[in-house]
Amino acid sequence: MSDGAVGQRLDLRTLEQQLRRTGSGGRWTPPPVDPRSLRVGIVHLGIGAFHRAHQVVFTELAAAAAGHDDWGVAGVTQRSASVRDQLIPQDGLYSVLERGPGAAPLRVLGSVREVLFGAAEPAAVVDRIADPAVRVVTLTVTEKGYRRDGAGRLDLSDPQVLADVAGQPPRTVVGQLVRGLQRRWERGAGPVTVLSCDNLVGNGHVLRGLVHDFLDALPSSGLGGLADWIGTSVRFPCCMVDRIVPATTAADRADARRVLGLADHGVVVAEPFSQWVIEDDFAAGRPAWELAGAVTTKDVAAWEAVKLRMLNATHSLLAYLGALGGYDTIAAALSDDQLAAAAEALMVEDVAPTLRVPDGLDLTDYRRGVLRRFANPALRHRTVQVAMDGSQKLPVRLLGTVRDRLAAGAVPQHAALAVAAWMTYVARGRDVHGRDLPLDDPLADRLRAAAAADAGDPPRLVDSLLRVEEIFGVDLPEHDGFRAALTDHVARLTANG
Incomplete structure (x- = not known):
């Protein structure tokens, strides 16, 4: 040239x-x-x-x-x-x-x-x-x-x-x-x-x-x-x-x-x-x-559910856990063995049982492809970018899986971990290094108000945020098992700094 x-x-x-x-x-x-x-x-x-x-x-x-x-x-x-x-x-x-x-x-x-x-x-x-x-x-x-x-x-x-x-x-x-x-x-x-x-x-x-x-x-x-x-x-x-x-x-x-x-x-x-x-x-x-x-x-629904619940939900889990852990990108978050294990477990243990798999789609290959794509270091997809608009994303990415597993009599621990990571992200507003984490969300003021008084008390924090009906509806706050799982995860995330 x-x-x-x-x-x-x-x-x-x-x-x-x-x-x-x-x-x-x-x-x-x-x-x-x-x-x-x-x-x-x-x-x-x-x-x-x-x-x-x-x-x-x-x-x-x-x-x-x-x-x-x-x-x-x-x-x-x-x-x-x-x-x-x-x-x-x-x-x-x-x-x-x-x-x-x-x-x-x-x-x-x-x-x-x-x-x-x-x-x-x-x-x-x-x-x-x-x-x-x-x-x-x-x-x-x-x-x-x-x-x-x-x-x-x-x-x-x-x-x-x-x-x-x-x-x-x-x-x-x-x-x-x-x-x-x-x-x-x-x-x-x-x-x-x-x-x-x-x-x-x-x-x-x-x-x-x-x-x-x-x-x-x-x-x-x-x-x-x-x-x-x-x-x-x-x-x-x-x-x-x-x-x-x-x-x-x-x-x-x-x-x-x-x-x-x-x-x-x-x-x-x-x-x-x-x-x-x-x-x-x-x-x-x-x-x-x-x-x-x-x-x-003629049937997009099955494809849509696989993508939202497998890919998008896992993206959100890695975004909130990764941002809290000080990882700037999704690829860096996935390099953490604990976070990688949580991402895999979310898809295998919580999401897969809820799916109607489209004809011609190998779910195991799809799951491996999701993790391979997220691990691409050349993309530098920032965790805080994926973390935006959590109040809008959680219901479509994670809470459908939560409701389906609860209806089947199982508490989805890894989906609960992703929601708990979001709650901790909202309440703490900083990562393990003390850096500010932006809360870019249409309900930001309401979420901050709900979390402010209870940020240091996991049971109260969980109860406060669960009461945001636009996100969790009226059913999830009443489920003792889900609330207990959230409280346990928030307590561990808080204790880990």
Whole structure:
């Protein structure tokens, strides 16, 4: 590469110049489809690193394999304008840098054709969803982005939700979606599919319920027929996604720059593994994702349970125990023999008995693959990053296993250890070296208040946090065996410093 190229930023012009000047040399691959030819057919809400490293890759490879040019992506960034600011000057181009054994060459992607900042451009988001050319709306907004209450319904006490219901330009994801569907209905723009790609049990069913909760809260005047149209013209399939995508660092950006010869402000990092299981129920067509390796099925639930309870639950256990133990990354936590044994035991003793294994999946191989992926030191997936939003993650990752094992007459000790580690993380707020541990959680203030007075008393701490009904419901606090297991684990974790 020439020294002059290194000072330039990635965009369509500089990418073409670089290809003419030096080629890729096998170290990186250009977009397999011409970005200029792509028409927007997908709106994605929540265009963070995961979406760009997962669904966009599948979509672009599928478009190349099928020869289609109508599945470009219009991404909506929800919380900040950073992704827009990264990608717009780059003509939507960015690269995916794989880390670990079997890593592919750096891949430049061109399917993102537009980026909107939802907080500043709500009308544009609504109009994009209502565009007749758009046939699929996808979402990765994290569990908390759905703004659910303790019962799993749309939280109508949330001020932003109430403002969206009242008619402000929508700021919440469900508000954006419903107002976009409303505009679509009014314009006769045709059917559309809404595909949640977040870690929620039955994510499509959940999202459909939240949409109808929003509709039920609206004034009835002028909206007759919208709910019926959504019922007949909008599909909400479920899906399961899997890829480890850690936060991009300055070192990652420097490595991408060395390989590509251009500065990429939007590079994302990922492990080589990637999986997508999709319920094949679409209202108006979809990309041929199966040509890129996705699994299409009529039954996502079994795959989803394996992933949430085996992989995600173990990720959380290692995050909380690892962070408390002073380990900065998941791979470092797994190098601790005690933590590795706890992770293995969680999957074998607690989770496996609760699963309905999908046809064609070897659960032993899957478990070994989970541990092998977590042990990849090249990813540097930070424990405190995985520890975020525990109040939203525990119910879907761990508490289903807890309830199933309790119903079978067994106290799941290792799942209880993971929950106890979260409780200790919340109460202590520091690791064994005295370093602060951030509590990044939508219920952070309430959790701190619940733990503050009882941090040094394990039985009282357990009782206080178990009373957070949004997390534990009304059943788990009443189970003496589970409460005793939590208390024992919290006492040991506290005694160990």
